[in-house]
Amino acid sequence: MSLRHALLGLLSEGPASGYDLLKLFDNSLANVWPATQSQLYGELGRLADAGLITVQSEGARGRKEYAVTDAGRAELRHWMLEVKPTWIQRYDMLLRVFFFGQISTDDAIAYLREQQRTGAEAVDHLTEVGQMIADYDDDFTVYGRVALEWGLRFNRLHQEWAEWAIQEVKAHDRSSSADPCKPSDEHGA
Template identity: 50%
Template sequence: MSLRHALLGLLADGPASGYDLLGTFRTTLSNVWPATQSQIYTELTKLDAAGLTRVAAEGPRGRKTYEITEPGRTELRHWLLEVDPSGYRRNDILLRVFLLGAVEWDEAREFLHRRTEFARERHTEFESMGKTTDWDDSALSVYGRLTLEWGKRFTQMQAEWSEWAEKEIEAAQAAQAALTEQR
């Protein structure tokens, strides 16, 4: 996913200033695609220069409200429906798991235990977010709920997998210790 397409998608819902978009990122998208203020404003400038958005209004202190243009809608639609997602080609957690043989058994199990706890905490945060958000029938709410549900299910799976993996390491450690004793 790119910041460019995230901003186009948010502007497809209606005009917004960079400040408004930053607020939306902080309250909704930060869990799946975080962005800083400088990244958002830089990308808005690029979108405007590319003709994918335009300044709809200028307010006090140079505040600009942007709106998506037809070429921007075409670009967003193309990206949404025709460009295949890259998926999870890089996952630093799984890379670390793959390389855990470089540390002691207890350290490997502790790493996975921390992953379990982290996933549980995130799951709790997502559960709370779902209960405290004022959902409606707008597109952002409908698709926001779908995204949040994915986060809840994904963190649940992460916690279950990490617990399982920790037990697998414990079993491998026990098997290796038994083999060492036999020698």
């Protein structure tokens, strides 16, 4: 349930509308904690009900501005310093690697090479983004650089790990002709 704290964090730098927050999520938090509009507006309502933020409408309908309350700030601080961090990762590619025994070594290596290639593209793209930030946006220090650096390092991890996996697959293949690693000796009835 950290969407709640993400919102509190963004709001504690100043009031904002749901729309503003959505853009912040898409731009800054996209690779850290993705969220959709539906989630966001829903959670804003719940935060307001809980008294962690206040709502101020500008006119009968249209833009609403949310601001964090003292209770909200306290909750944020508590979460930041005292709640144990959690993480989930669900990564298709790792899952596939587990089942490489089911396909040929060549296919497996081709797959990993392709992943390296797209990973390299991602690194290039992030590097360009970083250059743009460095050139044009003096304000964008903490958010931008932190997210960017994480993204770069994460992508490089992928590539290096893929290289390692390729070597591993090759080594496994060399021995596999004389290595009966339980291919399928006792199934089927």
